[in-house]
Amino acid sequence: MLLQVQNLKKYYPISQGLWGRNTGQVKAVDDVSFDISPGETLGLVGESGCGKTTTGRAILRLIDATSGTVRFKNTDILSLGKKQLRALRQHMQIIFQDPYGSLNPRLTIGGILSEPLKIHGDKTKDRVADLLNTVGLSPDVARRYPHEFSGGQRQRIGIARALAVKPQFIIADEPVSALDVSIQAQIVNLLQDLQAQFGLSYLFIAHDLSVVKHISNRVAVMYLGKIVELAESQELYENPQHPYTRALLSSIPIPDPRVRGSRTILTGDVPSPVNVPSGCAFHPRCPEATPDCAHRKPELLDIEPGHSVACILRHN
Amino acid sequence: MPNSVLTVDNLQTHFHTDSGTARAVDGVSFTLNKGKTYGLVGESGCGKSVTSLSIMRLVPHPGRIEGGHIFFEDRDLVSLSDTEMRDIRGNDIAMIFQEPMTSLNPVYTCGFQIDEAVRRHQGLEKTEARKKTVEMLHLVGLPDPEQRANEYPHQLSGGQRQRVIIAMALSCNPKVLIADEPTTALDVTIQAQILDLLRDLQQQLGMAVLLITHDLGIIAEAADQVAVMYAGKIVETGPADAIFHNPRHPYTQGLLASVPRLDIANKRLRTIPGTVPEATRFPSGCRFADRCEKVDSICRETTPQLQTIDGDHQTACWMA
Numbered sequence: 113m114l115l116q117v118q119n120l121k122k123y124y125p126i127s128q129g130l131w132g133r134n135t136g137q138v139k140a141v142d143d144v145s146f147d148i149s150p151g152e153t154l155g156l157v158g159e160s161g162c163g164k165t166t167t168g169r170a171i172l173r174l175i176d177a178t179s180g181t182v183r184f185k186n187t188d189i190l191s192l193g194k195k196q197l198r199a200l201r202q203h204m205q206i207i208f209q210d211p212y213g214s215l216n217p218r219l220t221i222g223g224i225l226s227e228p229l230k231i232h233g234d235k236t237k238d239r240v241a242d243l244l245n246t247v248g249l250s251p252d253v254a255r256r257y258p259h260e261f262s263g264g265q266r267q268r269i270g271i272a273r274a275l276a277v278k279p280q281f282i283i284a285d286e287p288v289s290a291l292d293v294s295i296q297a298q299i300v301n302l303l304q305d306l307q308a309q310f311g312l313s314y315l316f317i318a319h320d321l322s323v324v325k326h327i328s329n330r331v332a333v334m335y336l337g338k339i340v341e342l343a344e345s346q347e348l349y350e351n352p353q354h355p356y357t358r359a360l361l362s363s364i365p366i367p368d369p370r371v372r373g374s375r376t377i378l379t380g381d382v383p384s385p386v387n388v389p390s391g392c393a394f395h396p397r398c399p400e401a402t403p404d405c406a407h408r409k410p411e412l413l414d415i416e417p418g419h420s421v422a423c424i425l426r427h428n
Numbered sequence: 429m430p431n432s433v434l435t436v437d438n439l440q441t442h443f444h445t446d447s448g449t450a451r452a453v454d455g456v457s458f459t460l461n462k463g464k465t466y467g468l469v470g471e472s473g474c475g476k477s478v479t480s481l482s483i484m485r486l487v488p489h490p491g492r493i494e495g496g497h498i499f500f501e502d503r504d505l506v507s508l509s510d511t512e513m514r515d516i517r518g519n520d521i522a523m524i525f526q527e528p529m530t531s532l533n534p535v536y537t538c539g540f541q542i543d544e545a546v547r548r549h550q551g552l553e554k555t556e557a558r559k560k561t562v563e564m565l566h567l568v569g570l571p572d573p574e575q576r577a578n579e580y581p582h583q584l585s586g587g588q589r590q591r592v593i594i595a596m597a598l599s600c601n602p603k604v605l606i607a608d609e610p611t612t613a614l615d616v617t618i619q620a621q622i623l624d625l626l627r628d629l630q631q632q633l634g635m636a637v638l639l640i641t642h643d644l645g646i647i648a649e650a651a652d653q654v655a656v657m658y659a660g661k662i663v664e665t666g667p668a669d670a671i672f673h674n675p676r677h678p679y680t681q682g683l684l685a686s687v688p689r690l691d692i693a694n695k696r697l698r699t700i701p702g703t704v705p706e707a708t709r710f711p712s713g714c715r716f717a718d719r720c721e722k723v724d725s726i727c728r729e730t731t732p733q734l735q736t737i738d739g740d741h742q743t744a745c746w747m748a
């Protein structure tokens with residue numbers, strides 16, 4: 113196993129009033145467990161605010177988890193000291209949604225790409241040219257600045273920067289959400305090519321299930337800080353078991369006018385993680401909810417090898 | 429056509445900027461029909477929003493409508509005075525924008541803003557206006573409409589705000605509704621609610637809808653007729669079924685092949701190489717030529733015009 117996440121939690125305190133007293137908690141990530149094998153892509157999907165980014169950042173220790181363990185090749189990341197963490201960071205990188213905001217506007221592309229290299233002492237210039245080639249850009253662009261590039265090109269630069277330290281694992285947080293479809297396809301293909309070339313593992317975070325299904329080996333569906341279903345991609349799409357997964361799948365418009373209609377449309381809004389409903393957090397919107405659901409918290413359990421679901425109707 | 433409500437004819441809207449003239453909308457024509465949804469699809473910057481803003485006569489500086497006509501009930505909107513246009517806007521032709529927050533004023537309650545719209549356009553008294561407001565909020569499925577009317581925009585969720593915007597847009601029974609990326613800012617489960625709502629309301633009220641989106645799934649789901657826009661021009665148009673099952677323009681074909689599909693296992697996505705040209709620097713001839721795999725010498729010399737393929741399916745490509 114390359115990465116093992118166990119019972120990861122991240123609670124944010126909510127402070128209110130004059131004295132900033134803690135008046136509650138946002139359970140942004142609430143007991144999340146999964147693992148990722150070498151060369152594998154795990155997709156993480158769910159609606160806005162369900163905790164995808166927080167999960168990714170807690171794994172890389174860009175934020176401190178409240179509790180839980182994260183093992184990378186059997187090293188417990190959450191208990192590492194600063195120095196050891198920096199060494200480990202070479203193996204784990206992140207690509208952000210907004211390629212523009214994440215590139216320093218005052219540095220040239222060459223500067224941006226050699227920044228991580230300096231720390232680890234490499235033959236900088238050749239390596240920069242090499243990296244640019246790898247992501248399909250001309251080495252000439254090294255002298256130019258981020259604002260001179262289109263969104264898709266900037267995302268390529270973001271990917272090149274992540275690759276600079278030769279990582280084994282990359283967290284891609286909505287890497288194509290801000291891009292046009294034709295450009296999105298270029299980046300998705302590039303990520304797949306790089307994976308084949310370097311044996312990379314990805315945690316691919318997105319709210320677009322079609323993209324996630326396309327790129328992932330397995331997919332985890334999150335709702336209000338918890339994973340509600342996890343399965344092989346094909347299995348998840350062909351045999352979804354959690355009522356939320358089913359609704360999510362059926363909400364996505366298929367680009368074919370001949371398959372119009374007959375969708376499960378969820379009523380109500382996505383609740384805030386400040387006020388998580390009791391029992392199964394999905395029960396106020398669940399088309400299959402039973403009176404039990406308001407009291408019992410369903411656990412994420414295997415219903416078949418490799419397919420786990422957190423719904424009391426699917427257990428026993 | 430007896431059911432035609434609004435006809436855009438050879439619309440040209442340009443922006444005169446320091447780096448040259450951006451021909452954002454360059455000879456666009458289409459017709460909106462009663463009770464039908466016309467879908468306008470294309471990638472970022474192709475001119476979708478400028479088209480809709482032109483119809484509303486809200487093109488921002490330094491943009492200007494440079495040519496063409498927009499016929500609505502025997503009048504050409506392009507030549508109306510600002511006062512005449514103000515009467516039509518929000519009354520006969522209403523628009524909902526991508527970002528719900530920008531079209532609601534944060535300092536007034538949602539109800540007050542709809543009250544104002546119906547008082548201005550329909551001359552209703554205060555209490556009658558509120559009655560109409562509550563009725564509209566009820567129609568768009570906002571829970572507790574009486575109470576919600578007294579809340580401020582920030583007290584509502586994104587989906588609820590979009591419902592309020594729709595209520596406001598429809599409060600004066602417009603004949604034309606322009607929806608510019610009405611669900612782009614929303615989560616998929618909420619998007620499905622809003623698209624469903626728009627379809628229901630269109631059936632009940634019979635207005636013509638111009639639906640603008642970059643999402644081919646939404647177009648397939650909701651549009652009767654479709655126009656694919658690229659670099660300021662419509663490159664292919666026709667009934668939804670023809671566009672999705674018999675696309676003839678290489679750009680339409682490329683777009684469809686580059687979307688990952690839930691219902692089909694596609695191993696590798698097809699891509700369209702390169703990027704969209706900048707509106708100030710469109711190449712001569714076919715604007716897709718630099719990215720097209722079927723490009724021939726004629727393509728760069730002469731701009732292809734829309735030609736009929738079959739019925740009202742048309743495409744602008746020399747090789748189609």
Ligand SMILES: Nc1ncnc2c1ncn2[C@@H]1O[C@H](COP(=O)(O)OP(=O)(O)OP(=O)(O)O)[C@@H](O)[C@H]1O
Pocket residue numbers: 124138139140158159160161162163164165166167319385
């Ligand atoms: N620094 C913070 N302080 C307090 N709450 C936070 C903080 N960061 C995130 N949250 C809350 O944690 C929850 C999860 O946020 P997160 O950004 O992980 O969601 P997400 O799934 O990535 O959503 P999106 O799809 O919008 O990116 C949200 O409700 C958010 O408001």
Ligand SMILES: Nc1ncnc2c1ncn2[C@@H]1O[C@H](COP(=O)(O)OP(=O)(O)OP(=O)(O)O)[C@@H](O)[C@H]1O
Pocket residue numbers: 443445450452470471472473474475476477478479488489490491642706707708
């Ligand atoms: N205020 C402006 N000043 C200068 N040029 C503008 C302005 N607004 C739009 N344009 C030009 O018009 C073109 C079309 O813009 P428009 O907003 O219609 O694109 P769009 O198709 O709606 O894209 P998106 O999907 O990103 O909303 C842009 O490429 C730009 O060149």
Ligand code: SF4
Pocket residue numbers: 354355356392393394395396398399400401402405410422423424425
């Ligand atoms: S536990 Fe109950 S409420 Fe939750 S998903 Fe299952 S059926 Fe629905």
Ligand code: SF4
Pocket residue numbers: 677678679714715716717718720721722723724727732744745746747748
């Ligand atoms: S006209 Fe030529 S360049 Fe343009 S789309 Fe057709 S084949 Fe391609």
Ligand SMILES: [Mg+2]
Pocket residue numbers: 164165166
């Ligand atoms: Mg996020």
Ligand SMILES: [Mg+2]
Pocket residue numbers: 476477478608
């Ligand atoms: Mg737009």
